[in-house]
Amino acid sequence: MAIDQARANRIFLPGTYAEGVPYELFRELRAEAPVCWVEEPAVGPWPAGPGYWAVLRHADVKHVLRTPELFSSHLGATQIRDPDTAADLDFARTMMLNQDPPEHSRLRRAVAAAFTPRALRELTAAVEARAEELVAGIAQSGEVDAPFGEVDVVPIAADLPVWTLARILGVPEQDRALLVDWSNRVIGYQDPDHAGSSTADPTRLTAMGRDALGHRPADLTAPDGRPLNPRSRAALADMFAYAHALAEQPPPGSMVARMREAGLSAAEFETMFFLFAVAGNETLRNGLPGALYSLLTNPDQYRLLRRRPELTGSAVDELLRFWPPVVEFRRTATRDVVLAGRRISGGDKVVVYHASANRDETVFPDPDRLDLTRTPNDHVSFGYGPHFCVGAQLARIQMAALLRRIVAAWPEPELAPGPPPARLVSNFQNGLKELRVRR
Numbered sequence: 001m002a003i004d005q006a007r008a009n010r011i012f013l014p015g016t017y018a019e020g021v022p023y024e025l026f027r028e029l030r031a032e033a034p035v036c037w038v039e040e041p042a043v044g045p046w047p048a049g050p051g052y053w054a055v056l057r058h059a060d061v062k063h064v065l066r067t068p069e070l071f072s073s074h075l076g077a078t079q080i081r082d083p084d085t086a087a088d089l090d091f092a093r094t095m096m097l098n099q100d101p102p103e104h105s106r107l108r109r110a111v112a113a114a115f116t117p118r119a120l121r122e123l124t125a126a127v128e129a130r131a132e133e134l135v136a137g138i139a140q141s142g143e144v145d146a147p148f149g150e151v152d153v154v155p156i157a158a159d160l161p162v163w164t165l166a167r168i169l170g171v172p173e174q175d176r177a178l179l180v181d182w183s184n185r186v187i188g189y190q191d192p193d194h195a196g197s198s199t200a201d202p203t204r205l206t207a208m209g210r211d212a213l214g215h216r217p218a219d220l221t222a223p224d225g226r227p228l229n230p231r232s233r234a235a236l237a238d239m240f241a242y243a244h245a246l247a248e249q250p251p252p253g254s255m256v257a258r259m260r261e262a263g264l265s266a267a268e269f270e271t272m273f274f275l276f277a278v279a280g281n282e283t284l285r286n287g288l289p290g291a292l293y294s295l296l297t298n299p300d301q302y303r304l305l306r307r308r309p310e311l312t313g314s315a316v317d318e319l320l321r322f323w324p325p326v327v328e329f330r331r332t333a334t335r336d337v338v339l340a341g342r343r344i345s346g347g348d349k350v351v352v353y354h355a356s357a358n359r360d361e362t363v364f365p366d367p368d369r370l371d372l373t374r375t376p377n378d379h380v381s382f383g384y385g386p387h388f389c390v391g392a393q394l395a396r397i398q399m400a401a402l403l404r405r406i407v408a409a410w411p412e413p414e415l416a417p418g419p420p421p422a423r424l425v426s427n428f429q430n431g432l433k434e435l436r437v438r439r
Helices: 005-009 014-018 023-032 058-066 086-092 103-115 117-136 153-169 173-187 207-213 237-248 255-261 266-296 299-307 309-322 392-409
Strands: 035-040 049-055 150-152 328-333 337-339 342-344 349-353 436-438
Touching: 005 035, 035 342, 049 058, 058 337, 058 349, 086 266, 103 117, 103 255, 103 266, 117 153, 117 392, 150 153, 153 173, 153 255, 153 266, 153 392, 173 207, 173 237, 173 266, 207 237, 237 255, 237 266, 255 266, 266 299, 266 309, 266 392, 299 309, 299 392, 309 392
Parallel strands: 049 349
Antiparallel strands: 035 049, 150 436, 328 349, 337 342
16 A cells, blocks of 8 residues: 655654654554655764664564564664664674674673573662662752652663663672763664763773773764764763773673673673673663653553552563564665555565564554553564564563562652653663652
């Protein structure tokens, strides 16, 4: 079925998501053309791309994600935008996220020990204590804007995943701000508020952290005048300098120590550090404020959770479905294939939209309603197939810990008066830059 191309292109444009995830447009496209062609017009300084096939239905999204022999993570990596150079692509391909089995399986085994039931049990107590400390300490921390009792939840929510990942990686407390800056630059590069993030105070960093800052490129422009890809090795020279310095004497039992013991190549080590330092905290950093915003805009569900805290487990999955932190991921067709009646050529980009699949009315009754009792809940916010998120259970533990404390401590919170919360300008991450709440 022919569709209005300009209308379909809206799901690519980062500015669309600054206004909110276009669920109504996704619903229309699922009905009209569940696999449709989307162009990649130039956006700001970023050049136009060749276009891609958008996959919008739940069943088709799962099919793409579970068949790497047809839809590869490795051929073109997993971001819509193509790497700028062949060297950038080669480097990206060393990342576990951008591998297909069996190489993906080898890299996944190298880090899986950090997420065994025993390891998670040990982490849970620490996460619970940190969540308690964050919520109990809000008034003392100066986060509350007296006399109105307003608090910006975003930095509080961001602290927990960054703190947890720093603990897993073995990053000293003084250097945690570097994790935030790296995430902002990589994930938020389409948003001017995040693209040039540099919030780490050098006077508070370790010597290792201060040395890393010296490796940060002063100019994020490529030799040909185009913007430097924020995910390229050149743009992240400070992150990788830090990773190698940390690996010289990694804390025993840390993820960095495990990476060394696994015999990863230098490039594999760098991209694995990248994956955990950025993706490991950014997804939850967006998911936690999104979850609270969803509850505040559905106060009946907030009250339900307060009355029935035993629903926290199902609530976490429903909130992840309702506010998926990741909007989409890319694959590349390995050969000519037909999907939902569309002929896709080998080499074409194929982009699965988690946000659309999570609202598929053929899978989720009344999909636009937040229902903390929803079961079953076959959302795809953690992916599906070989690349199902290795840290999914840890993410659930963190979200549950913080939600339990907030719901118990804040009887009737509400959004602060004023304009709607500012959203991240990104076609990849579904995030909030600020969420002011009156407790």
